[in-house]
Amino acid sequence: MAQHLTTDVVIVGAGFAGLSAADQLTAQGYGVVVLEGRSRVGGRSFGGEIAGVPIDLGAAWVGARHPELLELAQRFDCATLPQYHEGKNVLNLGGRRSTYRSDIPPVSPITLLDMGRVKYALDRLTSTVDLETPWKTPNAHALDAMTFGDWLRRKRATAKTRALMETISKVQWGCPSDEVSMLHVLTGMRALGGLDHMLAVEGGVEQDRFAVSLHQIAVRLAASLGDRVLTDTAVRRIEQDADGITIHTDGPSVQGRRVLVATAASQSARVLRAFTSRPSVLTLRSSRATAGRCTPKSSSG
Structure with missing residues (x-):
């Protein structure tokens, strides 16, 4: 029999948005379960190694306008290093490669x-x-x-x-x-x-990068949440009724008072289509532009 979990808030997606939301809700005393379809956390961040040196294979940089990320880095002991940017710039535009030293590309x-x-x-x-x-x-x-x-x-x-x-x-x-x-x-x-x-x-x-990789911040944040984070748990169906939300996955079903969809913008429309009825929340609009819809469309389900 499939396992059934009950919590306050179900978060879909274990990237930085989902993990940070879970971290803040947990700190406020709410019960949280994070569902991630992949076998890893971190979303668009992903780490690897070259000759034993940790590197980022996805999102990598941080600047002064990323205060929340810098705060997490300090909390989990992830030091920054300046991004090397001396020498020639390389531009590949329209299939043509060129190099230049000034701020303006040779066009x-x-x-x-x-x-x-x-x-x-x-x-x-x-x-x-x-x-x-x-x-x-x-x-x-x-x-x-x-x-x-x-x-x-x-x-x-x-x-x-x-x-x-x-x-x-x-x-x-x-x-x-x-x-x-x-x-x-x-x-x-x-x-x-x-x-x-x-x-x-x-x-x-792109001013700085992380010595242990940006992805390690997500890994350490997820570890601090313990068994609240479930990987390899893709969402298949979302049911909503007067009692709240029930999320069906390939593993456990999870019942909660609220659901927070924190997947990448390009995947949000697919997750929202998992609702078996129109959700009584503000939803992403559906059209050719599937990523990052901002304006709400009210629904009455």
């Missing part, structure tokens, strides 16, 4: 002007975002209804500008530009201080 004047034009438009939109309540941003629904790729096409960005933005989308949001909400992109840019700060090393988000 044609037309491409440079177009990149500046698109960046200016992004900066202006980013400045309008309400970080605390992104769905209250001016034109939030319109921005949320289009993808980053849609917006670039509307701006008539050149092929090389689109190629650069495509790389940024895959690195920052883990998906192509046609699979992420424009409002989600702008919210991320606002939180991280703008595009320049996102791409910078010294003084930017």
Whole structure:
């Protein structure tokens, strides 16, 4: 017979968002169970070794605008090291590899002007975002209804500008530009201080890395939660009734008062489709842009 667990809050996803939520809820006295479909924790962070030296094979860097991550690093004794960035920069744009030493890549004047034009438009939109309540941003629904790729096409960005933005989308949001909400992109840019700060090393988000790997912070945070974290436990069905939420997995079923979906943005829509009825919560909107929908759609189930 499958095991049945009961708790206050069920968290789907053992990346940094899910583990941090579990950590904070536990500190407040709530019962928590974290369900992770993979055999490991950490989400987009993943560690490995080269010649016995720990390395990151996923998310790796940290900057001053990551105070919560730095706090966790200090708590779990994960020291930072400055990211080496001397020497030549390497650019692969549109299938062509080039190297350069200045801050400006060696592109044609037309491409440079177009990149500046698109960046200016992004900066202006980013400045309008309400970080605390992104769905209250001016034109939030319109921005949320289009993808980053849609917006670039509307701006008539050149092929090389689109190629650069495509790389940024895959690195920052883990998906192509046609699979992420424009409002989600702008919210991320606002939180991280703008595009320049996102791409910078010294003084930017790539300023430092972790000596033991960023992934080790997630591993140590999960260890502190003990048996509250269940790996290899993919969510298959979510039922909601007057008594709360019941989550069915390949292993145990888990009943709770609330469920918190903390998977990667590109996976959230799949998890939400596991609901057997419309949840009486704010849900991600469903359309071609599956990642990072920000504006709520009320439901009455």
